[in-house]
Amino acid sequence: MSEKNSNTKHIIILGGGFAGLWAAKEFGKKDGYQVTVIDRNNYHLFQPLLYQVASAGLEPEQISYPLRGTFRKMLNVEFRMAEVTGLDLEKKVLLSDVGPIHYDGLIIALGSVTSYFGVPGAEEFAFSLKNAEEAIDIRNHILSCFEYAQYEPDPAIREQLLTFTVVGGGPTGVEYAGALAELVHTSLRRDFRGLNKEDVKIKLIEGEDGPLNGYPDKLRYYAKNKLEKLGVHGCYKQHVVQVEADKVTLKSGETISTRTVLWTAGIRGNKVAEEMGLPLGRANRIITKPELNLAEHPEVFVAGDIALPMDEEKMLSGPTVAPNAIQQGVLAAKNLMSLFEGKKLTPFSYFDKGSLATIGRSSAVVHLGKLKITGFFAWVTWLIIHLLYLIGFRNRVIVFINWAFEYLLFERGVRLIMPKAKDTIPHGKADEYEPEGTEGKALNKRSVDKKEP
């Protein structure tokens, strides 16, 4: 930044998600600002399609775009891959694993993590679906469950391996349960010949009386029916009270034998924010003024899932979805510029662009203003909106091709256990051929090169 003149303000944007990226784009058009975007990953991840990675429909690379690629044409925006380690609000210095960085203005857009509400065992045994690594883990785990179930002699373990539990009936839970049901009953049924439809159970656990709480009743009813038709067993008006390695216990006392629990029931602000000593509200989100900045430090703005803008007692944020994050990212950037330019700041108000969720093949629910549509047309709307918001032309083309294959062939392409980590699933020593005892020339398992087939 040797070339920057003394009037140039240095802005740091923490996080390259929807809020951070759209904030950066605002600055990319303006003179007088030098912007550094910091993220621990070198890419923007399109989270709304993450559930398709976890259900073997898309490659994770296809919903990710290198942040440096996005900023190539914005000569005043640079990217740094770094992890945030602290914040000195008084000195205006951000601390990171690549050193301290001074800022004139800061936008915190660190996003959210999964909240387990303190349910015992949930953090340890349940899967979360918030980043690429977690989505890959879930895909690998589910495919491995099928691999091992096929030869598992113990029916109890086999049942655990083939029962998949989704906690939370919001859009993510509904979309994932639908995608998983389709994966199982199309591709995997053909892959695993010995598998009966009845062997596989998918459970959706939700506290309300049905899925998609907050959506109009017509759409909720449609989604509930559609999930049932796909073979998803809804456990409504239920809460999880404990998660263990091989089962889930509900408030009613009922237990579900399962090795797979996907937790989509709640989010909370990223933990990094907690340790920065910022004012936290509900779900550990950072409380801001209506203009999205901190009362004590007006040059610090917060946007996206981690922001909790409050007007007295009234929460101004929309739901924690991409449009809310984008709107807050844009406003935070504009207000930060207004601050430096001595102009009046604008309070945030969420503009509801509508909400939509897909429930498997050719069916979705879309709620846009007074419009409430379901079925094929809603599904096409869903597809188009997601393709448009996906970043990168190559990604759009390849995602479209994957969807076309999936639609035409009832097939999921990415049924790959890759990259392979340690086996997380204890499996029996199933055998159908054993001739006379197991006293073969056994090798020490440790000594076998684990990297090769």
Add this chain to the structure above:
Amino acid sequence: MSEKNSNTKHIIILGGGFAGLWAAKEFGKKDGYQVTVIDRNNYHLFQPLLYQVASAGLEPEQISYPLRGTFRKMLNVEFRMAEVTGLDLEKKVLLSDVGPIHYDGLIIALGSVTSYFGVPGAEEFAFSLKNAEEAIDIRNHILSCFEYAQYEPDPAIREQLLTFTVVGGGPTGVEYAGALAELVHTSLRRDFRGLNKEDVKIKLIEGEDGPLNGYPDKLRYYAKNKLEKLGVHGCYKQHVVQVEADKVTLKSGETISTRTVLWTAGIRGNKVAEEMGLPLGRANRIITKPELNLAEHPEVFVAGDIALPMDEEKMLSGPTVAPNAIQQGVLAAKNLMSLFEGKKLTPFSYFDKGSLATIGRSSAVVHLGKLKITGFFAWVTWLIIHLLYLIGFRNRVIVFINWAFEYLLFERGVRLIMPKAKDTIPHGKADEYEPEGTEGKALNKRSVDKKEP
């Protein structure tokens, strides 16, 4: 296998690479055989394009195809994901981590691993390029080197981070060095504005007097020139004598400061075979009769990189490339059937279909019989052959689209550090903004949730 009648022979094929897959296809057409293919991965990997994964050109999922998908239509072939742990040749029992399995006939097609020839430090510090995990590791490592080099204040460390060393001038080494040079000088130059062409060094170390030893001189000369034009510095007639974390020492005494050493200089039989107590020859490959089976156990065949068929003192195997593996896999299957049917077995002889290697954009060398071609036409030949052998129509379409984008836009799409493991690169605390010491409110780095941005 309860339905199999007593005449049905149970065949085990170890490994789902080229040799194993083509062997299985032979049995897929025949009655009287029940086949189990065993691999630790649930997919076939198209190794000839692995170097493009390691150079951010292709997603690993696109050169992989689920083995269960391949065997869907072969009702007598089943797949089991398992790791081999031992072999009882007398009892005809294979031991695996999912239990012992009896066989009537066995085809060992476990492939090869990288051989470091005992060079000190090579196994510890050099990268190998033999499976998907290793290719992803290399991609992540190289992109990380650029991320950290940009802000590295120490010029010596910066030089190490931006010097990339490829050991071995065979087709893999040549193709990777060419692809890496193009990645650096197209996509990454645009991503990293501060980077000068001279800052990045790519070294190719080869014991012979030039690349592609064994190819006709005309093609070797072309390849050598082409690599030079791409900015690859050839260190010919040189051997590596030591690899350390930050440097490579050559036989001449010269050292190269580098954090990246990719070892393509040699292969050896998979270590699992060593522990099975089978007769091993050069490079720990399993010595077989000319008909590809063991002298002592004629029902055990060996095919692919791991096989070393010997006719007295003469080695019958071709080079360790895909066509050799395919030919051996097919013959092993046919000979195994002949054995059971009391027919005469056929000795192996390698049919040389030619050899080819690409050296970056629009250029390749192709040697087919008397035909020796270079340049654009050779490159198109290379593209077509690789697309044809790639398994899965979806994969072919998506690889073709990726290549088209790369060709038209001089761009590599997969510049993603994903999935993110621990940082392997020690990096300095570079800082350009440091205001007055680093005494900010530092957090304990360990306590920050490493999973989130």
